[in-house]
Amino acid sequence: MNSRTISAASCSRARLRSEVKAAAGIGVFVLTWLDRGLPFIAIVVLLLFWEGATRLFAIPSFLLPAPSAILAAAIAVPPGIWFGHIWATLRVALMGFGLAVAVSIPLAVCLASSKFLSRTVYPLLVVVQSTPIVAVAPIIVVTLGAGDLPRVVITFLITFFPIVVSTVTGLQSTPEELIELSRSLRAGRKREILHIRLPFAVPHIFSALKISTTLAVIGAVVAEFVAAEKGLGFFIAFSTSNFRIPTAFAGLVILVAISLSLFQAVSFVQRRFVGWSLPKAKQ
Amino acid sequence: MSNLPVISFRALEQVFAAADGRPVHALKGMSFEIGRHEFVAVLGPSGCGKSTLLRLIAGLLKPTQGQVAIYDRVVTEPRDEIGIVFQRPTLLPWFDVLGNVTFPMRHKYGHVGENELERARKLLTLVGLADFQHKRIDELSGGMQQRVAIARALLLDPDILLMDEPFSALDALSRDEMSFELLRIWTQSPKTVLFITHSIPEALLLSDRIIVMTSRPGSIREIIDVPFARPRSMSTFSEPQFHELANHIRSQLFSRPVAV
Numbered sequence: 001m002n003s004r005t006i007s008a009a010s011c012s013r014a015r016l017r018s019e020v021k022a023a024a025g026i027g028v029f030v031l032t033w034l035d036r037g038l039p040f041i042a043i044v045v046l047l048l049f050w051e052g053a054t055r056l057f058a059i060p061s062f063l064l065p066a067p068s069a070i071l072a073a074a075i076a077v078p079p080g081i082w083f084g085h086i087w088a089t090l091r092v093a094l095m096g097f098g099l100a101v102a103v104s105i106p107l108a109v110c111l112a113s114s115k116f117l118s119r120t121v122y123p124l125l126v127v128v129q130s131t132p133i134v135a136v137a138p139i140i141v142v143t144l145g146a147g148d149l150p151r152v153v154i155t156f157l158i159t160f161f162p163i164v165v166s167t168v169t170g171l172q173s174t175p176e177e178l179i180e181l182s183r184s185l186r187a188g189r190k191r192e193i194l195h196i197r198l199p200f201a202v203p204h205i206f207s208a209l210k211i212s213t214t215l216a217v218i219g220a221v222v223a224e225f226v227a228a229e230k231g232l233g234f235f236i237a238f239s240t241s242n243f244r245i246p247t248a249f250a251g252l253v254i255l256v257a258i259s260l261s262l263f264q265a266v267s268f269v270q271r272r273f274v275g276w277s278l279p280k281a282k283q
Numbered sequence: 284m285s286n287l288p289v290i291s292f293r294a295l296e297q298v299f300a301a302a303d304g305r306p307v308h309a310l311k312g313m314s315f316e317i318g319r320h321e322f323v324a325v326l327g328p329s330g331c332g333k334s335t336l337l338r339l340i341a342g343l344l345k346p347t348q349g350q351v352a353i354y355d356r357v358v359t360e361p362r363d364e365i366g367i368v369f370q371r372p373t374l375l376p377w378f379d380v381l382g383n384v385t386f387p388m389r390h391k392y393g394h395v396g397e398n399e400l401e402r403a404r405k406l407l408t409l410v411g412l413a414d415f416q417h418k419r420i421d422e423l424s425g426g427m428q429q430r431v432a433i434a435r436a437l438l439l440d441p442d443i444l445l446m447d448e449p450f451s452a453l454d455a456l457s458r459d460e461m462s463f464e465l466l467r468i469w470t471q472s473p474k475t476v477l478f479i480t481h482s483i484p485e486a487l488l489l490s491d492r493i494i495v496m497t498s499r500p501g502s503i504r505e506i507i508d509v510p511f512a513r514p515r516s517m518s519t520f521s522e523p524q525f526h527e528l529a530n531h532i533r534s535q536l537f538s539r540p541v542a543v
Contacts, residue, residue: 182390186391
């Protein structure tokens with residue numbers, strides 16, 4: 001009798017415990033999704049607030065268009081027109097970015113391996129970096145004409161410096177012991193750079209590439225502000241001058257989307273091909 | 284031939300320029316000979332030029348005065364006879380364990396053949412990491428990483444192994460374990476070893492002879508013949524002479540350097 005009540009009690013306690021555990025499981029599940037969804041929720045809340053504020057205070061759309069107005073303006077522009085502008089900007093950004101990568105990494109290798117070059121060329125790079133490219137852009141357009149070339153050059157000038165600096169830092173952060181190992185094997189300078197220094201610079205290079213994707217889009221837009229008849233920078237400038245502010249905002253949203261996509265693309269390449277270079281928690 | 288010293292250095296002297304341009308004497312009047320398959324420990328206070336000595340023997344530094352010879356040929360550049368193990372494992376995070384062990388081959392000759400892969404696997408078995416070939420480096424403990432570094436140093440089958448405080452970054456327990464591991468590896472694959480350390484028990488446990496150095500400028504204070512029979516084990520620590528010698532070395536290290 002006594003033992004039966006005890007067993008019944010323990011049985012119900014066990015059931016209770018498993019129910020508590022299940023509830024906790026659901027709680028953890030909800031919390032995990034809430035945690036994942038938080039950035040999205042934050043954006044939605046901001047958009048609702050924005051929409052509500054513009055309606056409540058009757059803010060005119062040329063000052064601050066409501067998200068719904070921006071969406072409507074975006075839909076009003078035919079997809080073919082959007083595509084043409086997006087492609088023009090993306091093309092320039094990617095070419096400028098590609099050129100910056102192709103020039104910066106070899107340049108960084110030269111700077112890191114030659115004291116003479118780092119004493120002579122590096123100060124010049126700092127001067128170029130210190131020049132406000134936005135101010136130089138009109139001059140570059142005058143010099144190089146109206147095609148893609150001046151835009152690519154402007155994008156390149158804005159993009160290349162962080163890649164050079166980070167790559168040089170990476171090349172020089174190689175542990176001294178590995179350089180001694182390389183020298184003790186008499187492997188030569190070329191292999192020391194290719195097998196040891198450059199791989200050690202990969203985490204630094206990718207940090208710079210992520211910054212540079214955003215800069216590349218800025219570069220392309222700046223170039224289009226100065227002289228262009230296509231591209232999102234041109235589109236925004238043109239819409240604004242015609243007081244079509246919601247349309248300009250729609251162009252801006254698409255620019256942000258392009259920047260984010262490029263950033264994500266670089267992150268993807270890093271995860272996929274050089275996953276070891278990420279901090280351990282993110283692998 | 285077997286009487287020929289493997290490593291010999293004569294009147295070795297090394298002077299560096301300090302940051303303020305003043306000359307710093309790192310080593311002074313070092314002369315010594317190390318025989319085939321001898322295990323020699325170099326013991327001295329921090330900054331006494333132990334690592335400088337190792338780099339001079341490795342051909343990574345040029346001596347200011349005197350010379351180093353390996354098999355009676357003066358060292359002017361790094362030589363194939365030498366493998367180095369550093370204080371930190373400094374493995375390459377983008378390779379797995381096997382890739383790190385075969386790295387010297389890839390780095391020196393540009394390719395890794397089937398023979399080297401086979402040899403690398405055998406070396407990993409020798410250092411007790413046979414099942415870890417394809418592990419990533421950050422999955423290994425400090426002791427395991429240093430085992431990989433030892434296997435890497437042995438890949439090209441050097442006659443000489445130079446070890447620069449290889450276990451000093453490990454915790455005390457791993458350190459003792461690695462000392463016995465090194466004795467086992469050295470017994471199975473005999474090499475001439477120069478082992479730099481600042482641990483007196485480690486030097487006594489491992490070596491045939493100990494070079495006790497003075498502090499800067501580093502020079503030989505005393506050479507100690509370690510009398511314990513091989514193979515050595517935990518019981519070596521409890522031999523009465525062990526403490527006697529340890530105390531003697533300690534008094535040598537802490538007393539003021541002899542005026543020259």
